[in-house]
Amino acid sequence: MTRTQWILATISMFSLVACSSKEDDASAPLRIPTYHEDVAPILAEHCLSCHDEGGIAPFSLVDYEDARRTAEAIRISTTSRSMPPFVLDNSGECNTYVEGRWLTDAQIRTIEAWARAGAPEGEPPKGTAPAPRALAELDRVDMTIDMKDTYTPDAAKFDDYRCFVLDPGLAEDVFITGFHVRPGAASMLHHLTLFSIDTKESEATAEALDAAEPGFGYSCIDDIHVPDARWLVGAGPGSGALRFPEGTGLRMRAGRKTILQIHYNQENGRHADRTRIDLMLARNVPKEATVQRIAATNLLLPPKQASVDQSAVEPVSIDLTLWGLWPHMHKLGTGMHVAATHDGEEKCLARVNNWDFHWQGFAHYTKPIDLSSGGSMRITCTYDTRGRDTTTTWGQGTNDEMCIAFFYLTAN
Ligand code: HEC
Structure with missing residues (x-):
């Protein structure tokens, strides 16, 4: 155990933590953190975008009762860094990310000390409760790639990978600068990828694959089976809108179709899905990505x-x-x-x-x-x-x- 770990262990044993915005500020008073003063602002900023009524997470964390009931699970999931969910190390030791969902070590210690102290409520704030950080939105929607029909996964396949050939109907080249995936059946959508089919020959291949199989789309578990396919959009659950870095974008070609590959996972049931992808576009970008x-x-x-x-x-x-x-x-x-x-x-x-x-x-x-x-x-x-x-x-x-x-x- 390092000296810092030992100090932390000792502090949490007595359920005390330095509740200062500055980490390791020795002059800060040591006190037991409370829900209203210390924990609610962290949950608002880092959890409520998903753990809200009707959010994608299985339970809500909007009020004290929610937090008290789940305090132990909150402690475990934050100390293990499984929540908020973000797989890349965003600590700064190996880069940081615009989309990083990440608690500082001090925030994790605050939550831990609060949970170990029996999740005290503290004084409700005089003003309004901290506002949750909203999921990112696009500035505008210039085009929507729409399945225009529903697909219900094959009941015999726990993981069904389906490819849909979709025509964005472009008269000229454009660049995607941001996107927002709108799943029809979010609980089933594991991830999706949208590809541009860059040649007429490849488009014919894709359409032949589609025609060869009954139903909407074709099965594509091992590969999309189409050459000259170029990545445009990729997304997993809960991502909200994603903007590409300023001045960059991915080209969509005039007259060319796209392939939407969706990985459906039936762990949470089988439904009909019609997914849409909202796109923000530019006629040109300084740097084509x-x-x-x-x-x-x-x-x-x-x-x-x-x-x-x-x-x-x-x-x-x-x-x-x-x-x-x-x-x-x-x-x-x-x-x-x-x-x-x-x-x-x-x-x-x-x-x-x-x-x-x-x-x-x-x-x-x-x-x-x-x-x-x-x-x-x-x-x-x-x-x-x-x-x-x-x-x-x-x-x-x-x-x-x-x-x-x-x-x-x-x-x-
Ligand atoms: C991007 C969406 C999102 C954010 C942000 C998020 N959660 Fe979750 N959380 C989920 C989803 C979805 C689940 C259920 C599936 C899973 O466990 O991955 C979940 C599950 C949990 C669970 C159940 C146990 C577990 O680890 O699976 C706890 C506890 C939890 N979240 C706490 C938190 C806390 C505390 C925060 C903020 C510090 C947070 N979550 C932020 C989406 C989110």
């Missing part, structure tokens, strides 16, 4: 291992700016480390400490990262295979594994 991945595809994960690492290295052949990323693994993943090396110097690009398959999506760097050509990037994924009896390999099935970082980047 693309989404490129670095992946360790030759996965071979022996069973019964507490920790197995797999890596891949890719050269960086042009000068580029990394604006953000989406780390992706499946259910055995526990952590990921992405780094760049140039002239023998290593730069941390992203770190995932407690991976959660259910919380995925793009996050953009608070400060974009420039990489010069001549170096390389390395991705290392860590897995826990103790629950498996056989070797696990690469694949799209939820019980296969992956090791990918998708980057939103521009060439300089």
